[in-house]
Amino acid sequence: MKIKEIIVVEGKDDTVAIKRAVEADTIETNGSAIDQKIIEQIKLAAEVRGVIIFTDPDFPGEKIRKKIIEKVPNCKHAFLPKELAKQKNGKKIGVEHAKPEDIRKALKGAHLMETEPLEIITKQDLIYYRLIGDPNAKTRREKLGEILNIGYTNGKQLLKRLQMFQISRETFMQAMEQIFQEEQING
Known part of the structure; x- marks a missing residue:
């Protein structure tokens, strides 16, 4: 499955998980350390190919999503339920822990958020x-x-x-x- 839009993720491990599931390009926010340079990359990506924001289903992930929405409102959004993003021992939550089929399902269900x-x-x-x-x-x-x-x-x-x-x-x-x-x- 090839994704036209560029997928915005939090880090390198998320990019690895995305590439296991689909053929796609990513932009990494480096967690909540997202800076103006990354925002500008996301703006350009949104103009040229479109963007899907796919952050972790936790508080920091939502905080990053909101920060991006403020600056780049015309993005699609993909979500994973927490139980599908849990590490095997259940201690950590993140896109990087999801199965490829769950990532594909989340990306297929990506929505455009209306302001x-x-x-x-x-x-x-x-x-x-x-x-x-x-x-x-x-x-x-x-x-x-x-x-x-x-x-x-x-x-x-x-x-x-x-x-x-x-x-x-x-x-x-x-x-x-x-x-x-x-x-x-x-x-």
Whole structure:
């Protein structure tokens, strides 16, 4: 599988993992040490070939993603669920620990983030579907992020992420139906 866009990753190990999974070029941010020179490379890459931001599914990875979005808003975003990015012993999380097939799936599901959120899904919907204010809310949000390929967010950020990706009410409701069906099956 060949990827046209340039993939932005955190480090060398991520580049190795990407190249095991797909044929692609990468730009490494050197972790959170991302500087103006790297931002300029990402801007150029976005203009010439397009960019997919593929950072680790953890706090530092999200921080890097936000820093890039501020300077280069026209990027696609790929996400890996935390459980697919865990080191075998479970101590570390990162793209470099993911299986090639999981990396390919994440890249296939890459989305363009819209900067103007749509009022499609409301906070009341999140309460109704028990994505906030419920003991199992975190688990549901993790599953929702996986199904919709938008990554995991906390309760405060979920609505913004759904709106930024312009997830339709219908798509949201289908995903929630799937989650509740799985909960009934798994008891």
